[in-house]
Amino acid sequence: MKLTKVMAMIASTALIVLLGACGSGNSSNTASSSKKNDKITLTYLDYDGTRDANNNLVSENMAKAYHKLHPNITVKVDLQAENNSVDFLKKLDLLQMSGTTGDIIHTPSYREYSARAAKGFFADITSNFDKEGGYKKLYDYDATVSGKQYAVPFQPGIYMTFINKTMLDAAGEKLPTTGWTWDDYAKLAKKLTKGSGSNKVYGSYMHIWPEFRREGLFNSVMDNPYIKKDGTSNLKSSQFTDWLTFMKGLETSGSQLPYSDAKATNMNYRDVFLQGKAGMIVMGTWFFDDILNTQKFPHDFQTVLAPFPVFENGKAGVTQGAVSYLSVAKKSKHPKEAYDFIRYMSGKGSVAQNIFPSTKGGDIASVLKAKIGKNTKLLDATSALSIWDNKNMVPNMVTRDADKFVEIDSIFDTETQKFMLGNQSASQTMTNVNNQAKSIIGK
CATH class of the missing domain: 3.40.190.10 (Periplasmic binding protein-like II)
Incomplete structure (x- = not known):
């Protein structure tokens, strides 16, 4: 009706x-x-x-x-x-x-x-x-x-690491496999980075969505990253500050397109990767359709897929779902x-x-x-299937205290933007999030 x-x-x-x-x-x-x-x-x-x-x-x-x-x-x-x-x-x-x-x-x-x-x-x-x-x-x-x-x-959909094979080959590197870590990701990003100024190609791009400011935790914390199974806060976990520090480290090393630039110009992650401005991006499998749509996103390189990297105490195969x-x-x-x-x-x-x-x-x-179909030169099915068909693959989604998650995520978004823009430290950021979220968690 x-x-x-x-x-x-x-x-x-x-x-x-x-x-x-x-x-x-x-x-x-x-x-x-x-x-x-x-x-x-x-x-x-x-x-x-x-x-x-x-x-x-x-x-x-x-x-x-x-x-x-x-x-x-x-x-x-x-x-x-x-x-x-x-x-x-x-x-x-x-x-x-x-x-x-x-x-x-x-x-x-x-x-x-x-x-x-x-x-x-x-x-x-x-x-x-x-x-x-x-x-x-x-x-x-x-x-x-x-x-x-x-x-x-x-x-x-599940999240994978999308890599420009032309850049990977030029760097003399092999496609990462199950068990590779975010530290490995950082090393590869540095090797994929080249050029300078307006012609610079970054090894990595993390989109401006707030989830990327806690992306590593999708592998190491199951379900709601903010609230534990017993209903208490998880916001004091060092994994939050560790991940924020890791993100900032990618930028300061010159390997990742700065958050400030992406935010200021409202960058489209599809354009960043498919126009060859970054060699690597972590994204969901819906991205396959964009990669194959060369009328809208013209490019001629092949995209190969690596698993979601492991963070700290994470488990290989667990990925964002x-x-x-x-x-x-x-x-x-x-x-x-x-x-x-x-x-x-x-x-x-x-x-x-x-x-x-x-x-x-x-x-x-x-x-x-x-x-x-016939577009095998654009997207490698073998590497994608090796990830999706892995018996240890687990899609990690937020289902516990979902209503509270939404409220806390809004606070997390606001405070972590301040960190990414250089306006406060990682520890102060998470202290602020924790203080503001207490009333929500205690409902």
Whole structure:
């Protein structure tokens, strides 16, 4: 249902109440009263406007492919806000007020998903997973909220080290392998650095997102880096100051493009790497599509992939992870059919549309090879697959105390910017973060 219609309903309080009451019958029950051959239409609320070469929505391609397999199921894609998850979530919240959230809902991150699961937006589908052997048997990316699952993970990504092979070869260096450390990264960055002034090529670039000011901790601290499992603060850990010091050291050595320059000009990390301004960048696997898009990002060098480096007490194979979520709306009249569709989307449906599957044992290789096609001179599939297929690969995401994480991360962002711009020390930065976060952690 489009927003204009929803707003009309919201304008009438009586109608809202009536709709909410009428739609409350299914709650979290995932059993369906529909017969096997009944004609069923599922409404899929989405924000992802990704299109194929023929300008068709990939989500609609997936819906049509599913319909061929299940002729009695038609999935209607309702694109509420194309490629704008912020606006989409605002509209989703309005739809929830009216009681018209369709059957399937796409949320962009664990934080947004878990917050709405706690508010009762989604059906509890834990029992559905149990019938298939349990959630952990099916997925590596967590969807647990207060001990239950309300979604399947979708469109997964992991962070890798992207390296310009031409520069790597010119430096006489080999591609790093599993177990290499951030100290190794710093040494390689120095060897990849060359030139001076406006023609200088840096060995490394760390983007201006706040996550890069704690990037090393993704390998050494599982889940929420700010709050321990027992609910107490982790902000006094020396790993924060150690990482900030490491970041600054890359800059002072001349090996990394300065944060101040990147911030002042609002640099695009895609341009920095693909225009050859930096030889190495740590980024998520969604970057593959940009590397292969030479019309938008013209370049002729091959990108090779190295694992996420190990920091201090970290473990090889652990890397930063990212994923969106597909849920069954709590008031869906066809929860079983909706569940079956999102399971399809996260696995075989993704593979068929050249989207990386989120299921354990999903065919990552065929998707990557299909993406690359004949463009093997642009992206090396072998090095990428050696990382993704590593049995020790663990995607590390924030799921614990996600609401508090968001608040603390805002403080961390503000204070660490001061450090990167040379306005305060690393120790003072973390003291400030710790002092301001006490009230949040103590909630």
